[in-house]
Amino acid sequence: MNAFIKFCLIISLIISIFSQSIAAEKVDYLKTDWSFKGLFGKFDRASLQRGYQVYTEVCAACHSMKYLSYRNLSEKGGPEFSVEQAKAIAASFEVVDGPNADGEMFTRPAKLSDKFVMPYENEKAAQAANGGAYPPDMSVLVKARGGGVDYIYSLLQGYETAPAGMILDEGVHYNKYMYGNKIKMSAPLSDGIIEYGDGTTASVEQMSKDVTTFLMWAAEPHLEARHRMGFKAIIYLIILTTLVYFSMKKIWSRIESEV
Amino acid sequence: MSEHEFRPKSKVGQWFNDRLPLLTLANHLTDYPTPKNLNYWWTFGGILTFCLITQIVTGLTLAMHYIAHADMAFESVEHIMRDVNYGWLIRYIHANGASMFFLAVYIHIFRSLFYGSYKSPREIIWILGIIIYLLMMAAAFMGYVLPWGQMSFWGATVITNLFSAIPLVGEGIVTWLWGGYSVDNPTLTRFFTLHYLIPFLILGLVVLHIWALHVPGNNNPVGIDIKKPSKDTVPFHPYIVIKDGFALLMFMIVFAFFVFYSPNILGHADNYIEANPMVTPAHIVPEWYLLPFYAILRSVPDKLLGVVAMLSAILILAVLPWLDTSKIRSAVFRPLYKQFYWILVADVLILGYVGAMPAEGLYLLIARVATAYYFLHFLVILPVLGFKEKTIPIPLSITEPVLGGTPNLAMAKKKESKIE
Numbered sequence: 001m002n003a004f005i006k007f008c009l010i011i012s013l014i015i016s017i018f019s020q021s022i023a024a025e026k027v028d029y030l031k032t033d034w035s036f037k038g039l040f041g042k043f044d045r046a047s048l049q050r051g052y053q054v055y056t057e058v059c060a061a062c063h064s065m066k067y068l069s070y071r072n073l074s075e076k077g078g079p080e081f082s083v084e085q086a087k088a089i090a091a092s093f094e095v096v097d098g099p100n101a102d103g104e105m106f107t108r109p110a111k112l113s114d115k116f117v118m119p120y121e122n123e124k125a126a127q128a129a130n131g132g133a134y135p136p137d138m139s140v141l142v143k144a145r146g147g148g149v150d151y152i153y154s155l156l157q158g159y160e161t162a163p164a165g166m167i168l169d170e171g172v173h174y175n176k177y178m179y180g181n182k183i184k185m186s187a188p189l190s191d192g193i194i195e196y197g198d199g200t201t202a203s204v205e206q207m208s209k210d211v212t213t214f215l216m217w218a219a220e221p222h223l224e225a226r227h228r229m230g231f232k233a234i235i236y237l238i239i240l241t242t243l244v245y246f247s248m249k250k251i252w253s254r255i256e257s258e259v
Numbered sequence: 260m261s262e263h264e265f266r267p268k269s270k271v272g273q274w275f276n277d278r279l280p281l282l283t284l285a286n287h288l289t290d291y292p293t294p295k296n297l298n299y300w301w302t303f304g305g306i307l308t309f310c311l312i313t314q315i316v317t318g319l320t321l322a323m324h325y326i327a328h329a330d331m332a333f334e335s336v337e338h339i340m341r342d343v344n345y346g347w348l349i350r351y352i353h354a355n356g357a358s359m360f361f362l363a364v365y366i367h368i369f370r371s372l373f374y375g376s377y378k379s380p381r382e383i384i385w386i387l388g389i390i391i392y393l394l395m396m397a398a399a400f401m402g403y404v405l406p407w408g409q410m411s412f413w414g415a416t417v418i419t420n421l422f423s424a425i426p427l428v429g430e431g432i433v434t435w436l437w438g439g440y441s442v443d444n445p446t447l448t449r450f451f452t453l454h455y456l457i458p459f460l461i462l463g464l465v466v467l468h469i470w471a472l473h474v475p476g477n478n479n480p481v482g483i484d485i486k487k488p489s490k491d492t493v494p495f496h497p498y499i500v501i502k503d504g505f506a507l508l509m510f511m512i513v514f515a516f517f518v519f520y521s522p523n524i525l526g527h528a529d530n531y532i533e534a535n536p537m538v539t540p541a542h543i544v545p546e547w548y549l550l551p552f553y554a555i556l557r558s559v560p561d562k563l564l565g566v567v568a569m570l571s572a573i574l575i576l577a578v579l580p581w582l583d584t585s586k587i588r589s590a591v592f593r594p595l596y597k598q599f600y601w602i603l604v605a606d607v608l609i610l611g612y613v614g615a616m617p618a619e620g621l622y623l624l625i626a627r628v629a630t631a632y633y634f635l636h637f638l639v640i641l642p643v644l645g646f647k648e649k650t651i652p653i654p655l656s657i658t659e660p661v662l663g664g665t666p667n668l669a670m671a672k673k674k675e676s677k678i679e
């Protein structure tokens with residue numbers, strides 16, 4: 001046991017030294033209260049709906065979201081638009097379908113079962129329109145970035161004038177939170193760029209929070225179901241473990257030994 | 260506990276058992292005499308069996324929805340996560356299950372190292388275990404490639420490229436492994452096939468591992484040979500079954516926390532970016548359970564020697580029963596070995612840590628020292644220690660120790676005095 005304690009001390013010493021050395025290079029992201037964190041974390045429905053508005057009016061001009069379908073917008077655990085609203089949203093987009101009986105491709109309004117319409121035909125077209133940089137697909141973007149939601153939230157608010165001495169090429173912008181601080185995307189949000197349907201003031205901070213919440217849902221559409229099931233599963237396991245513990249004690253009490 | 264005289268009670272049972280002695284096997288498994296002083300470190304064998312079965316069951320389900328094609332794999336995983344009923348649950352259990360499996364196997368291996376379970380007469384059990392461990396690493400690596408994210412693709416590229424270090428035929432072997440001139444669709448389909456096959460090979464080896472265990476019986480914390488059955492043993496059922504069950508449930512609580520509340524914490528964010536052969540990630544890192552070996556690989560400046568060092572680090576374990584010259588099994592009676600044991604544990608943890616860091620500057624230096632120490636432990640310290648170490652006298656049996664009583668005996672005496 002003595003050796004074990006010594007070992008623990010050594011390890012914690014090593015870890016603390018190392019973590020201090022990396023902490024020096026770590027970026028401090030902007031913090032905000034996320035309603036979906038924690039054991040009972042749920043999405044803020046109004047925020048999701050506003051976030052969708054930001055996405056569709058701002059981000060969707062360049063960023064695709066190819067793994068989502070319009071039906072997802074009315075599904076439980078998401079923005080929970082009514083089915084009618086979701087249908088109306090879908091119908092405002094045109095999709096290419098076909099071939100029809102004459103062998104022709106045709107366009108029609110999107111349906112609930114259609115995937116989100118992409119802003120560009122393909123990745124190359126997206127690059128060509130954006131100075132060579134591909135605006136990443138946003139379906140799982142939150143999970144594809146080390147800092148997750150905090151990173152996205154900070155990045156959207158991290159545009160500043162470049163420090164003196166830093167030379168930026170044409171079409172490159174300075175962002176405090178971007179890896180290497182250079183980003184091709186110009187600041188996408190500015191105060192009042194959109195008008196929220198529910199009357200919330202569309203500040204950059206508010207829009208950043210809403211759209212990041214929306215992106216979290218897009219990446220983890222079953223997050224609420226997961227949290228609910230997780231809590232039940234763990235409670236169940238704890239109760240069962242307790243019962244099994246006492247059964248074990250009882251069984252082992254028959255012999256001269258301890259467990 | 261008289262397995263040799265076992266005879267089913269019913270006529271049908273006797274008829275069947277004479278032709279296929281499954282009932283004798285079942286009787287052997289329930290009556291199997293187990294040392295009664297096994298501590299909780301011994302419950303990880305059962306936990307590992309659970310992990311294997313969980314991986315196979317969830318894996319089969321995922322395979323029904325997954326598409327092994329370079330253009331569709333990533334999308335099919337998203338399909339599982341979004342549209343398959345409870346697909347997110349099955350995939351998160353499978354992905355975190357791999358980590359849990361390795362967590363358990365490392366505890367299992369280090370338990371064996373502490374209590375000398377690899378020593379005579381259990382060398383075959385130990386070697387089978389090392390083969391299982393190697394297959395687990397192969398299965399885990401190939402499984403990580405299947406979602407076809409950036410880390411999948413580049414991890415596969417880095418690891419398969421290791422074979423190019425083999426002189427003369429290296430390049431040819433790599434092309435053969437890839438099924439082309441780069442990691443691409445043929446690589447993915449064969450990895451999927453092998454990823455599906457290996458768990459069943461592991462299952463077969465696990466049967467042999469347990470069979471080999473049931474010949475000499477379990478080692479125990481005191482590390483002495485015990486008479487079986489005797490008052491030092493308990494039948495496997497119900498005593499060990501309920502204890503293993505309790506430990507398994509505790510383990511499942513930890514497992515559930517990962518699955519439900521931080522399912523992606525053990526993975527790398529880059530693997531949610533679809534594989535792109537044109538863009539190399541800033542740092543290519545394997546999953547946490549392979550990091551110590553990755554650190555060893557990178558600590559050697561020469562590519563071929565690096566690969567040799569990494570493989571030796573695993574294979575050296577297979578000859579451990581002959582490298583450890585001490586006749587005493589349990590570290591409890593080996594004061595010096597006990598210290599070196601904990602240093603080794605720290606060494607492996609440090610290797611794991613530097614494996615995750617960029618191979619430069621101080622990290623590289625630490626990796627080199629830790630790698631050197633790893634081999635020093637097995638090749639020098641262990642053989643020498645067996646001759647030099649002054650061990651503590653070992654008790655004659657679990658219940659009748661020579662040294663004034665084990666906790667078991669003290670406990671029993673306390674109970675007796677209470678009754679009086």
